[in-house]
Amino acid sequence: MPPDDKGITDDTELWRRIPPDQMTDDDQVPSGWRPSTGNFDKYEMSVVIAAESVGGLDGLLSGWEGFGVASFTAGEVRQLEFGVVRDPDPKLPGHALVVGNKSHGKRTRLARLCRLIRVPRPIPGQSAGDG
Amino acid sequence: MMTATGEFAIASLSRTGIQPYSPAARRVARPKEAPRRETLTEEPRAVAFELDFANGERLKVKLVGSGHEPTSFWHALDRIEHLSRLPSGWDSYGARPLSARAVRRSFELFSSLLDDRTPEPNVIPTREGGLQFEWHRQGIDLEVTCESSGTVSYYYADSKSGEEREGVNGATRQAVQEILRRLSQPA
Numbered sequence: 001m002p003p004d005d006k007g008i009t010d011d012t013e014l015w016r017r018i019p020p021d022q023m024t025d026d027d028q029v030p031s032g033w034r035p036s037t038g039n040f041d042k043y044e045m046s047v048v049i050a051a052e053s054v055g056g057l058d059g060l061l062s063g064w065e066g067f068g069v070a071s072f073t074a075g076e077v078r079q080l081e082f083g084v085v086r087d088p089d090p091k092l093p094g095h096a097l098v099v100g101n102k103s104h105g106k107r108t109r110l111a112r113l114c115r116l117i118r119v120p121r122p123i124p125g126q127s128a129g130d131g
Numbered sequence: 132m133m134t135a136t137g138e139f140a141i142a143s144l145s146r147t148g149i150q151p152y153s154p155a156a157r158r159v160a161r162p163k164e165a166p167r168r169e170t171l172t173e174e175p176r177a178v179a180f181e182l183d184f185a186n187g188e189r190l191k192v193k194l195v196g197s198g199h200e201p202t203s204f205w206h207a208l209d210r211i212e213h214l215s216r217l218p219s220g221w222d223s224y225g226a227r228p229l230s231a232r233a234v235r236r237s238f239e240l241f242s243s244l245l246d247d248r249t250p251e252p253n254v255i256p257t258r259e260g261g262l263q264f265e266w267h268r269q270g271i272d273l274e275v276t277c278e279s280s281g282t283v284s285y286y287y288a289d290s291k292s293g294e295e296r297e298g299v300n301g302a303t304r305q306a307v308q309e310i311l312r313r314l315s316q317p318a
Contacts, residue, residue, distance in 0.1 A: 019222045021214065024253040026267035028290070036255045037274065038263055039222075046224055064223050104286040105295060108272055 002099040004083030010075030013050040014084070014096065015060055016040075018068040020120035029112055035070055037107035045098040046087075052094025057118050068120030076113055080106045182215045185228035186260075192238065201247035207264075210254040211237065217256060226258035230279035233261040237277045240264075243304050244275060248315045266311075269318050273310050275303065285310075 016039065024036045050071065053060050061067050074084045082100035089095035102110075182190045196204075214229050221228070244252060244264055252264040252275075260279035266272070270290040277283050283303045287310055288295040298306050 017223045021217065022222065022255055024255055024265045024267065027269070028267060036253070036263065036265060038255055038257045041258070042224075067223065104274070104297060105288065108288065 002083035003085050004078070005085045008074050008084045008096065010073060010078065012074040014047040014072055014074060015050050015053065016047045016070050017060060017064055018070050018120055020066050020122065023120055035111050035114065037104065037111050040107045040110045041102050043099065043101060047096050047098055048092060049094035049096055054093050061118065066121035068116055069118040070114040071117045072110065072114045077110065080109060182212065182234065184215045184231055185218045186230065188231040190231040190234055201245060203251035204241065204245045206251060207245060207254050214256045222258055224258065227260035227279065229256055229262065230260040232281050233277045233279045236281055236283055237262050240277065240283065243308055249311045250314055266314055268314060271310065271314055273314065275307055
């Protein structure tokens with residue numbers, strides 16, 4: 001099992017930036033549009049703990065115009081057998097890592113279960129689902 | 132600057148019922164900053180252009196086809212042109228720029244991936260400088276990845292049957308064509 005900080009409770013909300021170029025159509029999600037699996041393939045995947053993010057969504061997206069934000073909970077990623085650990089970064093309060101081997105199937109499940117709380121700006125010529 | 136040259140046959144894309152490619156109309160419609168494509172006078176079914184990548188690579192491309200390529204083909208070209216300009220760190224997490232090798236491999240696969248009967252893929256950059264062609268329809272997930280190393284792989288999952296498989300290089304083309312045939316059938 002990957003390392004896991006149980007001090008981060010299951011209901012802790014985690015955020016990850018989503019670049020506009022990494023969105024894909026998917027008829028299995030209500031919006032018809034979701035982050036590509038390529039957003040979630042790193043063994044140590046960078047996230048921030050939402051409650052500790054300075055400036056909220058705008059703070060996370062400062063300097064990243066047009067990006068979206070995907071949200072999921074620590075409990076949801078633990079159900080995929082990933083761990084969540086803190087990774088202190090002075091420039092990014094609340095920085096943490098979702099740790100674990102992200103098989104293609106697990107990446108797809110995470111891409112479908114996450115919630116887009118900030119929708120990326122659609123790229124011209126690229127579909128933007130129903131939304 | 133590294134320069135690669137490739138000529139990629141796309142003649143097998145030809146199907147009936149597709150609007151012919153109109154180079155003149157297309158040039159008018161293109162944004163000013165986009166690379167200019169020219170239909171070669173000695174070969175009216177070929178299109179030549181160059182891609183300048185953010186990592187300094189340059190790829191000279193000659194696509195040879197029928198002149199009746201499906202819309203998805205031109206959309207994919209537009210996407211690749213756009214993605215070739217993504218700088219290092221484009222995803223905010225240190226992603227690499229798109230590599231010319233990945234694009235070469237993509238062009239080599241075009242005739243397998245882009246057919247007027249198959250649904251249009253999403254063309255997505257990967258953080259390692261590769262390109263991913265994705266379809267998620269009718270309970271089927273298909274992702275074909277051309278990596279910056281030149282490796283081509285695919286992932287397939289069918290939520291109805293529970294089947295899931297992956298393959299690399301030689302196993303890819305035939306498997307992907309079979310899956311795309313299924314995706315092409317009406318729901």
